Amino acid sequence: SYELTQPPSVSVSPGQTARITCSGDALPRQYAYWYQQRPGQAPVLVLYKDKERPSGVPERLSGSSSGTTATLTISGVQAEDEADYYCQSRDNNEDSVVFGGGTRLTVL
Amino acid sequence: EVQLVESGGGLVQLGGSLKLSCVASGFTFGNYAFSWVRQAPGKGLEWVSSISGDGGRTFFADSVKGRFSVSRDNSKNTVFLEMHNLRVEDAAKYFCAKDSGLAGTDGHLSSWGQGTLVTVSS
Numbered sequence: 001s002y003e004l005t006q007p008p009s010v011s012v013s014p015g016q017t018a019r020i021t022c023s024g025d026a027l028p029r030q031y032a033y034w035y036q037q038r039p040g041q042a043p044v045l046v047l048y049k050d051k052e053r054p055s056g057v058p059e060r061l062s063g064s065s066s067g068t069t070a071t072l073t074i075s076g077v078q079a080e081d082e083a084d085y086y087c088q089s090r091d092n093n094e095d096s097v098v099f100g101g102g103t104r105l106t107v108l
Numbered sequence: 109e110v111q112l113v114e115s116g117g118g119l120v121q122l123g124g125s126l127k128l129s130c131v132a133s134g135f136t137f138g139n140y141a142f143s144w145v146r147q148a149p150g151k152g153l154e155w156v157s158s159i160s161g162d163g164g165r166t167f168f169a170d171s172v173k174g175r176f177s178v179s180r181d182n183s184k185n186t187v188f189l190e191m192h193n194l195r196v197e198d199a200a201k202y203f204c205a206k207d208s209g210l211a212g213t214d215g216h217l218s219s220w221g222q223g224t225l226v227t228v229s230s
Binding site: 031033035037041042043044045048049054084086088090092095096097098099100101102 | 143145152153154155158167169203208212213214215216217218219220221222223
């Protein structure tokens with residue numbers, strides 16, 4: 001199965017914009033999904049189909065995808081956004097779910 | 109409200125077996141596929157297995173193929189993960205997740221349980 005690559009860490013100050021990227025060869029053909037995981041908690045879906053927000057997810061979280069890279073953007077970062085973020089896609093050749101390695105967002 | 113509650117984790121010896129359960133509520137259970145995802149301590153998420161809404165199709169990561177099986181009982185709103193010949197690298201928290209679709213081959217994981225911890229002793 002193919003891989004999704006994320007930066008291990010991103011750091012921003014409160015109020016700034018954080019961008020977390022996810023790279024994978026299949027992303028031009030497959031959607032990217034994003035999950036937020038706070039320490040000690042289960043993952044929570046925050047974006048689906050590249051850019052759609054489930055109900056309850058703040059508008060400051062947005063998504064985009066171009067070519068082999070999907071991006072989760074958090075505008076006006078707040079302390080509560082500090083968490084690990086994982087991208088996910090599908091490998092339809094092998095009927096499998098693929099996760100990126102995760103990015104730890106630190107709010108300075 | 110969607111609720112997923114996993115159970116069955118615990119301490120098992122190297123080479124042993126364990127069966128995890130995930131009881132779901134708050135939606136029409138048989139209309140959705142389910143996945144199991146694990147997370148070793150301090151590590152990232154790793155997909156383990158998925159099962160379609162009717163249980164007719166199952167999918168496994170290469171790392172567990174031939175050792176793990178997945179099943180569901182739609183009359184009891186429960187998904188199972190049966191694990192055999194457990195290895196040290198299988199030690200992790202195992203999450204049950206509701207898929208966004210029926211087939212188990214597309215979409216995202218819309219809801220997650222809190223997980224159950226599996227420890228493998230050598």
